Amino acid sequence: MLLNYLKLALKVLGRNKFFTAISLFGISFTLLILMLITAFYDAEFGKNAPLTEKDRMVFLGSLKLELANPDTVWTIDSTLMDGQMAYDSTFTIGEDVSSTSISQFSYDFLNKHLGDMETSANQTFFSGGHDYDIFLDNRKISIDALYADEEYWNLFDFEFVAGDPFTGGHVRDASPVAVITTDLAERYFGSSEEAMGQEIELGSRVHKVIGLVEKARTTAPLVAAEAFLPLTTIEARMLEDTDFHGNMAGVFMASEKADIPLIKEEVSSKVSAVVYPTPEDYNRVSTIPMDSAEMFAGMILDQNDPAKALSIIRLVFGILLLFFVLLPTLNLINMNLSRIMEREAEIGVRKAFGAHSGTILYQFVFENIIITFIGGVIGMLLAMLVLYLINDSQVLPQLTLRFNGTVFLYSLIICLLFGIISGLLPAWKVSRLQIADVLKSNQL
Amino acid sequence: MIKHILTLVWNKKRSNVLMLLEIFVAFLILFAVFTFAIHYLRIYQSPLGFNTTESMLVYLTMEEDMDSVAQLEMREQLRREIETFPEVEGASFTSGIAPFSGSMWSWSNDDNGFHVWTCIYPTDENFAEVAELNLVEGRWFDQNDLNGKYPAAVVNKMFVDEYFPDRPIVDSVMQIGGERKIVGVVDHFKYRDEFEAELALTFLQTPLHDSDLRSMQIRLRPGTPAEFEQELNTTIARVTKRRDFVINSLETQRVRQSRSTWIPLIAGLSICGFLILNIALGLFGVLFYNINKRRAEIGLRRALGASQSEITSQFTLEVFLVAFIAMLLAAILAVQFPLLGVLEIPSENFYWSILATFGLISVVVFACAFMPSRQAAGIHPAAALHEE
Numbered sequence: 001m002l003l004n005y006l007k008l009a010l011k012v013l014g015r016n017k018f019f020t021a022i023s024l025f026g027i028s029f030t031l032l033i034l035m036l037i038t039a040f041y042d043a044e045f046g047k048n049a050p051l052t053e054k055d056r057m058v059f060l061g062s063l064k065l066e067l068a069n070p071d072t073v074w075t076i077d078s079t080l081m082d083g084q085m086a087y088d089s090t091f092t093i094g095e096d097v098s099s100t101s102i103s104q105f106s107y108d109f110l111n112k113h114l115g116d117m118e119t120s121a122n123q124t125f126f127s128g129g130h131d132y133d134i135f136l137d138n139r140k141i142s143i144d145a146l147y148a149d150e151e152y153w154n155l156f157d158f159e160f161v162a163g164d165p166f167t168g169g170h171v172r173d174a175s176p177v178a179v180i181t182t183d184l185a186e187r188y189f190g191s192s193e194e195a196m197g198q199e200i201e202l203g204s205r206v207h208k209v210i211g212l213v214e215k216a217r218t219t220a221p222l223v224a225a226e227a228f229l230p231l232t233t234i235e236a237r238m239l240e241d242t243d244f245h246g247n248m249a250g251v252f253m254a255s256e257k258a259d260i261p262l263i264k265e266e267v268s269s270k271v272s273a274v275v276y277p278t279p280e281d282y283n284r285v286s287t288i289p290m291d292s293a294e295m296f297a298g299m300i301l302d303q304n305d306p307a308k309a310l311s312i313i314r315l316v317f318g319i320l321l322l323f324f325v326l327l328p329t330l331n332l333i334n335m336n337l338s339r340i341m342e343r344e345a346e347i348g349v350r351k352a353f354g355a356h357s358g359t360i361l362y363q364f365v366f367e368n369i370i371i372t373f374i375g376g377v378i379g380m381l382l383a384m385l386v387l388y389l390i391n392d393s394q395v396l397p398q399l400t401l402r403f404n405g406t407v408f409l410y411s412l413i414i415c416l417l418f419g420i421i422s423g424l425l426p427a428w429k430v431s432r433l434q435i436a437d438v439l440k441s442n443q444l
Numbered sequence: 445m446i447k448h449i450l451t452l453v454w455n456k457k458r459s460n461v462l463m464l465l466e467i468f469v470a471f472l473i474l475f476a477v478f479t480f481a482i483h484y485l486r487i488y489q490s491p492l493g494f495n496t497t498e499s500m501l502v503y504l505t506m507e508e509d510m511d512s513v514a515q516l517e518m519r520e521q522l523r524r525e526i527e528t529f530p531e532v533e534g535a536s537f538t539s540g541i542a543p544f545s546g547s548m549w550s551w552s553n554d555d556n557g558f559h560v561w562t563c564i565y566p567t568d569e570n571f572a573e574v575a576e577l578n579l580v581e582g583r584w585f586d587q588n589d590l591n592g593k594y595p596a597a598v599v600n601k602m603f604v605d606e607y608f609p610d611r612p613i614v615d616s617v618m619q620i621g622g623e624r625k626i627v628g629v630v631d632h633f634k635y636r637d638e639f640e641a642e643l644a645l646t647f648l649q650t651p652l653h654d655s656d657l658r659s660m661q662i663r664l665r666p667g668t669p670a671e672f673e674q675e676l677n678t679t680i681a682r683v684t685k686r687r688d689f690v691i692n693s694l695e696t697q698r699v700r701q702s703r704s705t706w707i708p709l710i711a712g713l714s715i716c717g718f719l720i721l722n723i724a725l726g727l728f729g730v731l732f733y734n735i736n737k738r739r740a741e742i743g744l745r746r747a748l749g750a751s752q753s754e755i756t757s758q759f760t761l762e763v764f765l766v767a768f769i770a771m772l773l774a775a776i777l778a779v780q781f782p783l784l785g786v787l788e789i790p791s792e793n794f795y796w797s798i799l800a801t802f803g804l805i806s807v808v809v810f811a812c813a814f815m816p817s818r819q820a821a822g823i824h825p826a827a828a829l830h831e832e
Contacts, residue, residue: 331726
């Protein structure tokens with residue numbers, strides 16, 4: 001039965017080549033773009049190494065210091081009563097924030113106030129965004145380095161190509177060792193095989209390469225570095241500075257996802273309990289801990305409240321994506337309607353020989369799914385080509401887009417939904433045709 | 445004529461509703477993308493106000509425990525040594541708030557008797573020359589201003605237009621983080637992003653001992669080879685006795701910064717292009733089929749003496765009317781955005797966008813309807829009537 005439908009579908013496709021070409025163009029390009037969006041989304045926000053466990057993490061954003069004073073606002077209303085001016089005054093006690101300072105945390109602050117968490121299973125403090133320029137045989141090599149403690153490697157599951165992460169011993173002794181990405185190894189040493197055990201000059205120190213990792217495919221600064229160094233090899237003043245602000249970030253790992261609100265709560269309350277040493281400068285200390293979705297939303301949208309940024313992004317992208325899919329679907333429905341009406345005579349005959357409306361409905365939906373799948377295959381091939389071109393041209397240098405299993409699965413689901421939705425209405429309409437009318441007005 | 449066609453459209457309302465819906469949705473998508481495109485491209489058009497070519501930006505690091513005398517000496521030595529290179533035209537110190545750095549410092553107060561909000565850009569007396577700023581009034585601050593009664597400042601034209609219009613601002617003293625004497629006005633300075641609207645801005649003259657001056661902008665002679673960066677690197681490392689500073693090319697920074705807007709903009713516009721093509725092809729196919737189904741009607745009209753062009757215009761107008769109704773409905777929805785002011789985009793951009801969308805869809809619909817209509821109208825009445 002299905003084989004018959006398949007044969008029929010292919011035959012129909014061949015009959016009206018113009019319509020088929022338009023349908024296939026619409027389907028394949030729509031799916032191509034949906035696949036590109038999924039690939040991009042997966043690379044940037046997906047659960048890929050080293051962020052496989054991101055759903056169990058709480059990320060520290062920035063530390064906000066404020067000087068807030070009570071502020072009385074007087075409002076005076078004047079009205080004309082019996083020819084006389086009458087005044088009515090009301091006041092509200094609000095708040096006036098006269099000074100605000102937002103930056104990352106200092107190591108001292110993190111260690112003192114958030115080093116001992118009850119609700120989190122594990123935690124890491126690190127400092128990213130250290131750029132070093134190195135000149136090697138007249139070539140400039142820019143390196144983005146990140147200083148971290150040993151727990152960093154337990155939270156973020158980097159794919160080690162060779163060697164091992166640095167250990168607690170390395171961090172304690174401030175050993176000049178480094179874990180670098182294969183990408184950097186190729187640029188610095190010429191090939192990643194030779195890099196192990198060699199020395200790399202970063203800042204004023206020379207570090208020995210003890211591990212090679214794959215570069216993170218996302219642009220999230222907490223993992224997107226090229227060289228990872230023990231936290232204690234950072235300049236001493238960054239560790240000793242007792243100022244609240246510094247350039248450290250922190251991530252807490254929950255033992256299970258349900259603990260995330262508890263960790264957020266503990267972080268917020270511990271931070272707001274801290275008193276700034278000179279209250280005349282700042283009298284309020286606060287931070288907004290984020291879960292992974294909120295952190296990524298904050299990366300895209302510059303919002304003070306990451307939860308709000310997330311909901312805005314969801315809304316905007318949801319509407320855009322809906323409209324974007326709706327349009328080709330409508331187009332396809334419109335075309336399918338015209339196409340199917342061409343085959344009224346065929347349907348009339350089939351019905352006259354006893355086919356049920358249901359059978360005809362199935363047949364047409366099936367045919368449509370076949371077309372969508374052919375379009376899907378073309379779209380997928382195009383997607384692979386375009387992904388290759390995007391990666392090759394380095395338009396997005398920090399991102400590597402991949403066509404992986406997840407994207408493939410999503411694409412299949414998209415194809416199926418697309419086929420069913422765009423085929424259902426025309427098929428339903430045609431399956432309800434009256435036999436007599438159709439046979440009377442059409443020639444076979 | 446229109447009334448007659450309206451009746452025709454109404455009679456076939458069930459087959460027209462899908463097309464109506466399609467054009468409605470298409471209008472809204474195009475409107476959204478065009479609004480952002482027009483908004484950003486209009487900002488992009490306004491000048492940056494400074495020259496990014498042949499410029500280097502150095503993010504310095506300095507020991508924090510140096511006293512101000514040591515800092516002053518180190519900066520002076522650094523500038524002197526860099527300026528002695530024959531490849532260098534000039535060097536100027538700025539704070540971490542440098543072009544395309546993403547940093548911003550703003551200051552707002554009503555100490556002047558009226559509300560003033562301005563970006564602050566601390567820098568030294570060489571900056572106008574190094575960045576090639578265009579002064580429209582007054583002068584840039586110089587060494588002598590450091591000894592003046594009030595520290596000197598230069599504002600941009602935007603600042604004057606917003607807070608001091610139609611009055612001479614040069615030589616007036618204003619409260620901008622302390623009393624400052626305004627000595628000049630530059631026409632533009634859009635330093636954060638080519639795609640970010642220019643804001644009111646004040647350049648504060650900052651003495652070289654100030655620890656805020658953490659970066660350096662250097663202008664090179666045209667044609668300086670890229671290898672010169674290494675010489676620069678060794679000199680800076682020797683003077684500051686540190687290695688963890690970064691040298692960037694300003695032009696590269698500009699391109700990189702703009703890319704974060706260009707990529708979504710181009711992606712959005714190409715998706716729109718694809719959607720338009722998709723709709724055009726689909727519409728063409730459907731109209732081709734539908735109009736050809738009405739051969740009998742065409743034959744009859746032709747036999748009764750209607751000319752080819754009359755029939756063509758009837759069919760084209762029928763389709764166009766449906767499209768027009770759809771666009772009108774969508775435009776009513778779209779016009780709510782500027783009226784309600786939900787987005788921080790100047791409302792004229794919305795109106796331009798509605799106009800552009802309207803024009804584009806009209807052209808597409810017209811082209812897709814005209815060709816099948818023209819072809820169908822060309823048939824011979826006898827042939828059409830005979831077939832039926």
